[in-house]
Amino acid sequence: MIDGSSAALGLKEVKMRNMVCVTVRRRCDVGALLFLLLAQAGILAGTLCAGNVAEKPAAAAEEHLLALQLDGSYDPERGFLEATARLTFAGPADERRLWLADGMQLSSVRVADEPSSVFSHEGGEFLLSCPQGSDLELCYSGYLDQSPDPFAVTGSALRTGRQAAPGGEGPVDDCRFLSYVRDFYPHPRLDFAALQMSLRLPEGWNCLGSGVRSGGCPAAVGNGFRFENPSAKGMALVCGRFQPIGVISGPLTVRLYGWPGFKLESHFNAAEIERILSFYEQRFGPLGIRELSVLFRRGQWLGGVSYSGLVVMSVDAGQPLRASAAQRGSRLDSALAMSDAGTDLLAHEFAHQWWGGIVSWKTTADNWITEGLATYSSLIYMKELQGEKEYRRIRSDLRRFVKRFAGKAAPAEGGKLRLLFKNPEVYQSQVYAKPALMLAELSDTLGEAELLRRLRSILETHRYSSLGTEEFLGLLCGGDPGLRLRLNEWILSPDLPGEMKKKK
Numbered sequence: 001m002i003d004g005s006s007a008a009l010g011l012k013e014v015k016m017r018n019m020v021c022v023t024v025r026r027r028c029d030v031g032a033l034l035f036l037l038l039a040q041a042g043i044l045a046g047t048l049c050a051g052n053v054a055e056k057p058a059a060a061a062e063e064h065l066l067a068l069q070l071d072g073s074y075d076p077e078r079g080f081l082e083a084t085a086r087l088t089f090a091g092p093a094d095e096r097r098l099w100l101a102d103g104m105q106l107s108s109v110r111v112a113d114e115p116s117s118v119f120s121h122e123g124g125e126f127l128l129s130c131p132q133g134s135d136l137e138l139c140y141s142g143y144l145d146q147s148p149d150p151f152a153v154t155g156s157a158l159r160t161g162r163q164a165a166p167g168g169e170g171p172v173d174d175c176r177f178l179s180y181v182r183d184f185y186p187h188p189r190l191d192f193a194a195l196q197m198s199l200r201l202p203e204g205w206n207c208l209g210s211g212v213r214s215g216g217c218p219a220a221v222g223n224g225f226r227f228e229n230p231s232a233k234g235m236a237l238v239c240g241r242f243q244p245i246g247v248i249s250g251p252l253t254v255r256l257y258g259w260p261g262f263k264l265e266s267h268f269n270a271a272e273i274e275r276i277l278s279f280y281e282q283r284f285g286p287l288g289i290r291e292l293s294v295l296f297r298r299g300q301w302l303g304g305v306s307y308s309g310l311v312v313m314s315v316d317a318g319q320p321l322r323a324s325a326a327q328r329g330s331r332l333d334s335a336l337a338m339s340d341a342g343t344d345l346l347a348h349e350f351a352h353q354w355w356g357g358i359v360s361w362k363t364t365a366d367n368w369i370t371e372g373l374a375t376y377s378s379l380i381y382m383k384e385l386q387g388e389k390e391y392r393r394i395r396s397d398l399r400r401f402v403k404r405f406a407g408k409a410a411p412a413e414g415g416k417l418r419l420l421f422k423n424p425e426v427y428q429s430q431v432y433a434k435p436a437l438m439l440a441e442l443s444d445t446l447g448e449a450e451l452l453r454r455l456r457s458i459l460e461t462h463r464y465s466s467l468g469t470e471e472f473l474g475l476l477c478g479g480d481p482g483l484r485l486r487l488n489e490w491i492l493s494p495d496l497p498g499e500m501k502k503k504k
Helices: 030-038 150-158 270-284 341-351 368-386 388-404 411-420 424-446 448-461 469-477 481-491
Strands: 019-021 065-075 080-089 093-100 104-111 114-118 124-130 135-143 176-179 192-201 206-209 223-233 236-240 243-248 253-258 291-298 303-307 310-315 359-361 465-467
Touching: 093 135, 104 124, 192 206, 192 236, 206 223, 236 291, 236 310, 243 270, 253 270, 270 341, 270 368, 270 448, 303 341, 310 341, 341 368, 359 368, 368 388, 368 411, 368 424, 368 469, 388 424, 411 424, 411 481, 424 448, 424 481, 448 469, 465 469, 469 481
Parallel strands: 019 114, 065 192, 253 291, 291 310, 359 465
Antiparallel strands: 019 124, 065 080, 080 135, 093 124, 104 114, 104 135, 176 236, 192 223, 206 236, 243 253, 303 310
């Protein structure tokens, strides 16, 4: 179900002091679920939306989530989670809608430190009536659906085009992904909020989260992990039997992780990672976090997903990216692959730390903002790396790619594209490539320095905010009505605009 209105959800308005009314909603269908899982890559990354409802009505100020704390234990092999979540809102509200995964059972709910009653709960969506306070505490436990991880489900949208060779080196690893898409913690929707996460795992398991690791948490059995983030749009954790493989020191410390035996130099270049992040910091400003974790996991596709403070790269162990010059120079048929597959992917996912991690989209119709900006960021990095001639060639290739699928839907109709068309290239061409071409044209018109100034201003003045299409285009055009009409042609129309005549 994409419509998130109260009428569509069939929710009753309940106003009882110190009482919790739980209403259950039918889960979304498979097609909608695939799109909602796709929404992870953006930031995030995902790199994209809450697991049950993509669109939600505008919230009153008091409904805004300020902080979320999670303390729990998770058994990745059994899929069993037991946790306590504490949510702090901007103020009291007559009712709050929260989402929690099917299979999770509430054992207690407290509002403003007072116990509240629960009529019934079977998972999905529930409604809390708690006008007496802005602090909620929910204790719950149960089994999470052991569904495939986001790379397996949405690999067609995240991949760059390289599939694992038959008989490749070993199977997909045992990584387990927990994110807002899985509804592993109760949440109202994807607000930016301060996060604190403490998780205990069995011995032998490691964990990374969407934030800076602040040391182990007390644990009677197994390993304890704690993560903090000053502000992030949703909580994400990845658990697996991976290990530290290196550290890149600098203004932003980058901690690298990989599966046992993984050799970074066979797939990626540590100097390239440092160079990409430095390039973006010079143009977009500092991230505002002191550490970034990058995990290289074994997968069937070359792909990536980005959360605030955490990037996960899926690597085909059987086909080292740096094995030959021919492989490194291959141009794969994807909006994410412009020249060198590995470099393209790193540049795209790291860009989501800014576009998704600092400024994000308001609804799934606005997802083109973060994906288009991440693709444009990759494009200007390739220009820096390979020069103007190669930059123009890549732009021409992207334009041909977009033209193949022009007329189907506009970038601002990304949700429709993903649900109506099975071919992932339709979605990529309109949500990733077309907005990137718009930004490249805008750079030609304004000058690259002026465009980067406007983008940096958006990051500074709307830090930790979710923007809609109308608001973002208004900020981008700088009050120029003629320029705004041109931007509308790119984003609100399914057609590909003609080449713009350069001003003399």
